[in-house]
Amino acid sequence: MKFKTSLIALSISAALLPNIAHAQDEDIEVITVTSSRMDKPVSAIPNTVTIIDQQMLEEQFRTTKDLSTIIGNLAPSFSPSRQKMSNTGETLRGRTPLIMIDGVPQSNPLRSGGRSGQTIDPAMIERIEIIHGANAMHGLGAQGGIINYITKKPTGDNEHQVSFDVTVPNSLDSDGVSFGTSYAFSGESENLDMIGSVSYRNNGVYYDANDEIIGVDTTQGESMDSQSADFFLKLGHNFDESRLELMVNHYTMENNGDYMAVKGDKENDIPTGAIEQEQPWEAANNQVTTTSLTYTHQDIAGQQLNLQFFNQNFEAVYGGGCWEDFYDPSMEGSDQVTVCGTGSNGESLYYEQSRNKSVKWGMKASMMASNIADSGVSIAYGLDMFRDTTEQDMVVSGASWVPESTYDNIAPFAQIDYDIIDNLTLSGGVRYEYAKLNVDDYKTLYGYGDKHIEGGSPDFTETLFNIGASYKVNSALRVYTSFNQGFGMPDVGRVLRDGDNFQGANPSIEDTLALDPIVTDNIEFGADYQGENFSAKIAYYRSSSDYGARMVDKGDGSGSFVIKREKSVIEGIESNITAYLGDHDDVGVNIAIQNGEYDSNDDQSVDTDLDGANISPNRINLFWTHNFDNDISTRVQANFFMDKDFKNADNHVYANFDGYTTVDASVAIPVYDGMLSIGIQNLLNEDYYTYYSQTVGKDTRYFKGMGRTATIGFTLPF
Template sequence: MTFKTSFVALAVLTALTQSAIAQEKSDSEINKNKEIERITVTASRMDKSPSSIPNTVTIIDRVQLEEQFRTTKDLSTIIGNLAPSFSPSRQKMSNTGETLRGRPPLIMIDGVPQSNPLRSGGRSGQTIDPAMIERIEIIHGANAMHGLGAQGGIINYITKKPTGDNQHVASFDVTVPDSLKSNGVSFGASYAFSGESELIDMLGSVSYRNNGVYYDANHDVIGVDTTQGESMDSQSKDFFIKLGHNFTESRLELMVNHYNMDNNGDWMAVAGNKPNGIPTGAVEEKQPWEAANNEVTTTSLTYTHENIAGQQLSMQLFNQDFKAVYGGGCFDSFYDPSFEGSDQVVQCGVNSKGEHLYYEQSRNSSVKWGLKTSLIAKNIADTGIDAAYGIDLFRDTTEQDLVKTGFSWVPESTYDNFAPYLQLDYDLIKDLTLSTGVRYEHATLSVDDYKTLYGAGNKQIAGGEATFDETLFNVGLSYKITPDIRIYTSYNQGFGMPDIGRILRDGNSFPDANPSINDSLALTPIVTDNVELGADYQGSFLSAKIAYYRSATDLGARLALNSDGFYDVKREKSVIDGIEANVTAYLTSNDDLGMNIALQRGEYDVNGDNKVDTDLDGANISPNRINLFWTHNFDNEMSTRVQANYFMDRDFENAKGAKYAEFDGYTTVDASLSMPLYTGTLSIGVQNLFNKDYFNYYSQTMGTNDRYFKGMGRTATLGYTVAF
């Protein structure tokens, strides 16, 4: 038994078409202005409004999040729906290859970095339950506002704050696949409480989610990624608490979020056949290794003061403890002759060299500490100059080892960073603002002596310290032609490190006879130059944004897939340029109709002649896409949303102009509604409404026979939230 497309479409469209009946308000009652300027962008370090930042900024507020939660709880999917320059979700535990403007973004929770600079691992997108998030701030394009890692921009998850009232909120949801098969049912629940006393205000929340098996449009089980990590057939739990105390002019706040996600390990992959269009499948069979999992604890202690000698002070001490276990496999990369016939491992096959392979898997551990300090001074000495300045301190210690044999795949590495910065805003003339700044990065990478794995050359590498110094600049102009129209341009530099772990574990990174980390050019930092030109319009009936950008680096860090399905880092020149645009028409006080567009192209230098000549592949650049949406709010607090995602075809060409990969685009449609029910809110959502059968972007462009995955077919989600 399945949902009938015509029935589902009719049910949704029946609710939507009632908007014509509900329109009785006069133009004078229409809410023309969406009041986006009430939000300040904390990730800007100057708490500026979106229209005063000379970059493309996307704010995903709680209303938009709630609309998306009706159909999905996957944050990558949500961000892509609302900021289309972000890659399509892989619908897996891993987010490797998910980029913003073709480069990896810095992901943060309340300003605490979640991205792992030394060994990415592709798990930074699975560190918090969406139920804990109040809004998402996205600053597009490379920048150094928060230092390390923002090559494609910043994605900052802002968590919920205490409301000041004693309140409890409970939410429940269940998702059912089109096939109605019981093992495909997913469900989740969350509970939050908020309150305050004379001494303290607090907000706490817990959530639990159980993901069933994913089915494609043909009602076949989607293949599992047993190595990088699988979100289907998994369970996740999140504990969140925020405590605060307000003094006369200051505030002290503690935030703790503990998140873990565990795959059940009950399904094994069945290899597909990519040349013949046969997808990777799955069979119910216990995995012969520890199933992939994530466990992350993020802690932040923040002190703010509104008046320190006329300035605003902010200090944040943070910590993140990150652990990730990756699934196992029968890999040449992990083979070591000393374990031939050992009882410590389980034999699993023979490779082309006649070596007896065994099951093995890796485990990544990272501990981050940091201190961010900033002072904001407004209108210094009546000059009209605003300044933000401070010092950021950061330490990351990371190691990746093998679970069965105990070998170190990536040696323990410590990265220390010291970064003072200064940012200035000055109104040159009325409505013309100059923004400029400088940030100095002093970083040290410390690694002890170590040996690469047998399969990576069995090389003895001399440890030591590698020191890096970079001075990064930004400058931007923003001009308000009228109160509704703004144009801007900017130049920003971003600072990042290549995936150090992938470099250290690869013997090819050290070609010399007596290799040392001090001699490896591959460890050199990435400095990305981002140039942007844009225009905004915010009117009563229409808002529109358009921006052109160009992002370039002389020594990038392209991810290249090897024969075992692992990624190596290639240091090459790369250039990406693109256009982002969005238009929202406020048709009435209750109807918004909008379109978001992201077009981008990217090339890299394959032969070292300092000229880009080969298209970046699907692990390093997003597809061109158009997102369309229509939202309607009824007078009785019921609301609906329909959205379509159109992904355009693309061919990938090498330096000789020959096609080496292709992407066959597709379109998916989602629809949802929300309505008051008793004292709560009922939501109904359908993802992939018309049950489109497709292979996802990553699988088409980067997939192998073991990772050639279909996208999810039609699913229906029913949710209920009640406050008491």
């Protein structure tokens, strides 16, 4: 694989490191990363780590509440937001990340569905921890890394906070106005501390830079013309050396169903549009309840115990359509259906849609001993247990599209850190994955082969390894390298529901290789510097999988994807530099460059570029923040998305991306005892098509990006 862009980033690194290696030692604030399973400081983790703290989140909230956009602004190896309810195709380092809330998985291993990014309101989040690259410490699909939303904690004081915000489009049209509000409280008594909040958000329609309504995605889900609500509660009790904590978060998002799509024409540069018309089916929606009970003890025979039990109930309804794939002869002439057209064989097609339901239960138990007998050795070991029961059915006919499937996973693990000499830490770990899938006999939908499939209980085992080294040249500069393996399952639901995956006279799920796990190998080299005048990070990574899972649009307009199992290799460079100009100004640049290829002809050699559903664009993010003496603060940020051609094995361009630049600006002003914020997203009103639309979208999903919007918000603690 060719990767010429690495020369650019390595040249930047070569220019920086000789200068920063002579920096004077200084005390650096230690930030502990709980997602590491060893509660390590960032400086001890041999991977690229991004911490998005509360201040950074509040700066981003001035212009957007979309978490995918926020993560992309601050961790540019994450894909640009689709600006929809669905996050299908949003990857980290070109692979699917594991999204968690306080360590509770939000991703669905059996049937992804593309909704794991819509399970919590941003107002409930204290910080976001991102560990880049394949990681086995949490298992379950962290091929691209881990994105852990850490929820807010009680402050110890009895206090309340209310916030309001209003967003208006450039056109000032009333149907494009969005607004949100939240209320939070925090308190503490002798026996109990608590924090809770409720929020409500109403999104208007989105307008592009030409003041035209952006097309709606009536199938996978649409965030414009929608309403969302979130209820969050955390209760805790501190014992002498331990703590018990309960967290509950319930999130709903519902599209109003008031707009229908107008088909675009990608070849002639005509975007998908929208008209005000009631959808003839139940509008897409999301309902998620996440619960965890966590017990920690600081000293059990000199070790720290972390024990967590969790549950997630997930239900997503997808929009409808008039497709031959969903036709069922048994529904012909039924009063239950609404006829919408005629199929290629003269059959009467009807509106149909699907619903994905998943229930997860799990336990995470770990023990950690630090600096055992002053030897410099620290160890963490434990056991993860997980069960996911998932089914995808049809809303109108009640037919099963993906049969009820149960996934059981048991994974013991151990991780060792050894401070072999001053400033040099070696780390290594092993995780044993045992996974079992249980599926009863079932039949695929009529449009998916109408095949009777014999069920079964295939099981899978994998032993995953990681090893790393981190060396502190001085208190400001460190270099590191690591090898990590990630484990995950392909989208089991997409495999089971497609009859083409099962061949022969008596097909069985035991006979298809498409269900085999995905093991991803990630190699990384990097350097971090944190000094008085500036900070810098640079990392090179190579991620490979001999039997990966690539999403391919089925091409029938239904929004369905099929899974292709192929070898894939992704290489990339991540770099960021922040300069601290005096006491008031920070100026920075973040760079993410990556290239990915897959094996198109099964010769074990990668030859074709991965498309926009699987890999992010190359981008450069610039920012400037200024803090005034009177506590007024400003931020200006620009995102440069670079042009890219996607080539096949014959070196012919099969897709291309026309890059674009967006600029955001915001200001926060203290008013009385609160904070007033004003933000403008897409300040220059850039006219563009989204990355996903350009690289993957068809005529029905050729969406423009959002034009200029202005947001006014006010937060008042009392």
